Amino acid sequence: MASASVFSITAILLILGIVFLLIVNVTNVTESVRSDFDTIQVYLLETTTLDAAVVMINDLAILPEVQSVSYQSKEEAMAAFKKKFGDKAYLLDMRQNNPLPNSLIIKVERIEDCDIIVDKVRTFQGVEGINYYKDTIDKLVKLTTFIQYGALAVIGILLVISVIVVSNTIKLMVLGREGEIAIMKYVGATNWFIRGPFLIEGMLIGLISALISLGVIALIYSKFEELFGADMIVMLSTNLVPQRFMLYNLSVVFAALGISIGASGSIISMRRFLDT
Numbered sequence: 001m002a003s004a005s006v007f008s009i010t011a012i013l014l015i016l017g018i019v020f021l022l023i024v025n026v027t028n029v030t031e032s033v034r035s036d037f038d039t040i041q042v043y044l045l046e047t048t049t050l051d052a053a054v055v056m057i058n059d060l061a062i063l064p065e066v067q068s069v070s071y072q073s074k075e076e077a078m079a080a081f082k083k084k085f086g087d088k089a090y091l092l093d094m095r096q097n098n099p100l101p102n103s104l105i106i107k108v109e110r111i112e113d114c115d116i117i118v119d120k121v122r123t124f125q126g127v128e129g130i131n132y133y134k135d136t137i138d139k140l141v142k143l144t145t146f147i148q149y150g151a152l153a154v155i156g157i158l159l160v161i162s163v164i165v166v167s168n169t170i171k172l173m174v175l176g177r178e179g180e181i182a183i184m185k186y187v188g189a190t191n192w193f194i195r196g197p198f199l200i201e202g203m204l205i206g207l208i209s210a211l212i213s214l215g216v217i218a219l220i221y222s223k224f225e226e227l228f229g230a231d232m233i234v235m236l237s238t239n240l241v242p243q244r245f246m247l248y249n250l251s252v253v254f255a256a257l258g259i260s261i262g263a264s265g266s267i268i269s270m271r272r273f274l275d276t
Helices: 002-037 050-061 074-094 111-121 134-176 178-186 191-236 243-274
Strands: 039-044 066-072 103-108 127-131
Touching (some): 002 191, 050 103, 111 134, 134 191, 191 243
Antiparallel strands (some): 039 103
């Protein structure tokens, strides 16, 4: 029965570990993408003077949602545009006039606050247009929220299942030792004296399961990192979360979960079947 419990908890912790790895890496990618959209560009009218732009910068800089504000001249904007074109930048030299406007570059603390800043900018005079990725930002915010709540739901369900599995296993152990427990109660053993061995047994089962699960997860993640780590950098411009960081945090989580699951299963089964 103890072996069956170890196998069951190990399987559940493995699923939890894979979900944890997936969530952390997806969140890492999402945050990396979000950082590319945390900028609002405010295009100024040709008639807007530098002094007027400075007033706007000062008004925006005091907002708690704003991380930084800078002024970008049309010449600086063209230079940045040419840099993006790379070898094809000479094509832009064929234009006699610079069509790009002067602008303000606003770096926000959180992309969720972009609407607040945009509403403030719309009160300014001398603004020609505002460029920010509202639809993309909304989708990223919804995706992050969905991932977080979905992960909590999956983890919650798996934890309940694991406690039930351990509880049922301990119940069978209790029933198998019913005679010994009855004798212990007749000779005056206290409730905790009877409960103690089962509690320790449940905790040891959980800890052993956590160690096995951690070893398997470490092997899986190292292989995954070896096969797809380089592709992640190319496709998404971000690395996988480092293995050492993942394993350290998983070891703490698994040890706490394994011991807690084993102890909880033992306590629940003892209460129901032993009336102690």
